[in-house]
Amino acid sequence: MxxxxxxxxxxxxxxxxxxxxxxxxxxxxxxxxxxxxxxxxxxxxxxxxxxxxxNQKAVVIKEIRMSVRVEEHDINVKIKNCIKFLEQGSRVKVAIRFRGREMAYTEQGKQVLLDFAERVSDIAVIEKSPKIEGRNMVMYLAPKKDK
CATH class of the missing domain: 3.10.20.80 (Translation initiation factor 3 (IF-3), N-terminal domain)
Incomplete structure (x- = not known):
């Protein structure tokens, strides 16, 4: 000095x-x-x-798309991919696309998303609940923090 x-x-x-x-x-x-x-x-x-x-970590968002009339096997494949993404530490955006007159069945779409979230609830938490964005209904999942 x-x-x-x-x-x-x-x-x-x-x-x-x-x-x-x-x-x-x-x-x-x-x-x-x-x-x-x-x-x-x-x-x-x-x-x-x-x-x-x-030491910085970029937040990665992976997207999974479905339709309202998705079959059981297709949901199982999507769940398997979702689990893989969550284990890598990525956030997952699950989207349902409403085509044509399917907009009348938004409640069914919401139910499909909530059922999807229930099936992966052991490793994921709902970050943003299902919400309509245009002709899509979107929900965000994040990996659970293990303490």
Whole structure:
């Protein structure tokens, strides 16, 4: 800590030590500077950013589509795929597409989605309950958190 000093004096001090004068916090009043090796400073900053990026996890949403008149075997296949996605840690969007006059049977579609959620309830929780979006009814499932 050298305290508040003139810019020229600080630059001269840095030059004497064969180092750089780096503004660490340029928006502060007065600006905060450090005398250090700028190449090493940049390298450490990049390494810190890489480490932070490595620890981030992107949320992946997989989608499963069905119709109102889905058969039992088809539901079983979709459940198997849903379980695989949930075990990978992805969220799953389960959608029922209403075609033509099927819009009159939205209650049946809701029942199919709730039945689907019931079958995967041992590893999934309903994140967003069934809701109509245009000609589709959508429900989101998320993997259960084991504690």
């Amino acid at each position: 050298l305290g508040v000093m003139n810019t020229r004096d600080a630059q001269q001090l840095a030059d004497d030590k064969n180092l750089d004068l780096v503004k660490v916090s340029p928006n502060a009043k007065p600006p905060v500077c450090k005398i250090l090796d700028y190449g090493k400073f940049r390298y450490e900053e990049i390494q810190r950013l890489k480490e932070a990026k490595k």
